[in-house]
Amino acid sequence: MxxxxxxxxxxxxxxxxxxxxxxxxxxxAATYGSIAASLFxxxxxxxxxxxxxxxEHIEFLKNRNIDLAGLQIVEGGDTFRWKGDYISxxxxxxxxxxxxxxxxxFEPKLPGNYRDAEFVFLANINPELQLxxxxxxxxxxxxxxxxxxxxxxxxxxxxxxxxxxxxxxVLNDGEAKMLSEEDNxxxxxxxxxxxxxxxxxxxxxxxxxxxxxxxxxxxxxSYPLEQVVDPTGAGDSFAGSLIGYLAKTxxxxxxxxxxxxxxxxxxxxxxxxxxxxxSLAALTMEEVERRYQAVQKMxxx
Ligand code: AMP
Numbered sequence: 001m002x003x004x005x006x007x008x009x010x011x012x013x014x015x016x017x018x019x020x021x022x023x024x025x026x027x028x029a030a031t032y033g034s035i036a037a038s039l040f041x042x043x044x045x046x047x048x049x050x051x052x053x054x055x056e057h058i059e060f061l062k063n064r065n066i067d068l069a070g071l072q073i074v075e076g077g078d079t080f081r082w083k084g085d086y087i088s089x090x091x092x093x094x095x096x097x098x099x100x101x102x103x104x105x106f107e108p109k110l111p112g113n114y115r116d117a118e119f120v121f122l123a124n125i126n127p128e129l130q131l132x133x134x135x136x137x138x139x140x141x142x143x144x145x146x147x148x149x150x151x152x153x154x155x156x157x158x159x160x161x162x163x164x165x166x167x168x169x170v171l172n173d174g175e176a177k178m179l180s181e182e183d184n185x186x187x188x189x190x191x192x193x194x195x196x197x198x199x200x201x202x203x204x205x206x207x208x209x210x211x212x213x214x215x216x217x218x219x220x221x222s223y224p225l226e227q228v229v230d231p232t233g234a235g236d237s238f239a240g241s242l243i244g245y246l247a248k249t250x251x252x253x254x255x256x257x258x259x260x261x262x263x264x265x266x267x268x269x270x271x272x273x274x275x276x277x278x279s280l281a282a283l284t285m286e287e288v289e290r291r292y293q294a295v296q297k298m299x300x301x
Pocket of ligand 1: 009011012013027028029081082098124125126150231232233234235236237
């Protein structure tokens with residue numbers, strides 16, 4: 001089976017939402033992405049943590065068929081920590097603190113077997129680190145990347161450089177407008193396509209996602225939920241399961257990409273139902289298939 005290589009943050013998150021708070025919980029873009037992708041395919045993770053990263057999290061990730069040979073553990077270093085809230089808007093995190101810790105001096109080094117990976121997910125991290133990871137992969141078949149407002153603000157040129165090298169770029173609507181400098185989401189999608197990616201996916205939270213491919217647009221609805229507890233990691237779970245499904249099937253045709261977008265949104269719908277990785281970790285493929293079919297039924301006409 002095809003394997004997925006994922007680089008990105010592995011973090012300890014402190015989050016406040018209208019449903020409550022949680023401190024120093026398992027988080028990070030590569031963490032959510034890897035757990036989601038591992039529902040579909042074996043994962044090789046590239047990242048860094050400090051010696052303060054709880055062993056129980058390492059054991060949990062290993063038990064998910066996630067290869068941690070590429071996870072550097074820095075003696076005496078502090079794990080990346082992110083603190084944020086979603087009090088005024090469940091679709092938009094407000095960052096209170098970003099403690100880079102071991103990220104400050106991180107240089108991704110891919111173990112030998114990682115370099116043969118065909119499916120690569122460059123999850124949220126400094127775009128220069130996304131580039132240096134990609135440069136170590138021999139012959140990727142499909143590369144997907146994510147980014148965030150911080151990097152668009154402080155490293156726009158590097159974000160554009162990575163966009164020019166990927167097959168699929170995934171962003172939320174705010175980020176897409178910010179990077180393209182367009183205030184209409186369709187114009188933003190079209191403009192981002194011109195930066196290089198074959199497909200641009202714009203996520204609109206509870207309102208679904210749009211995929212731009214050539215002249216075509218595919219619209220997917222989100223799985224309807226009555227309550228969102230913690231939106232953290234929704235985007236990473238979306239992208240992780242999308243690439244996991246593509247790796248599992250080995251099919252990168254447009255029809256299969258559409259199915260992958262729907263798998264991405266149903267997995268993300270589970271992530272947001274509890275704090276941190278709790279709900280995603282408990283998600284079964286039976287439930288994924290049930291939600292996938294429900295979405296199919298809801299959007300057929
Ligand atoms: P999202 O899918 O956008 O909700 O991603 C949430 C994750 O992004 C959290 O678990 C954070 O640890 C992580 N994160 C927040 N800020 C950064 C950053 N500057 N670089 C990398 N990861 C981050």
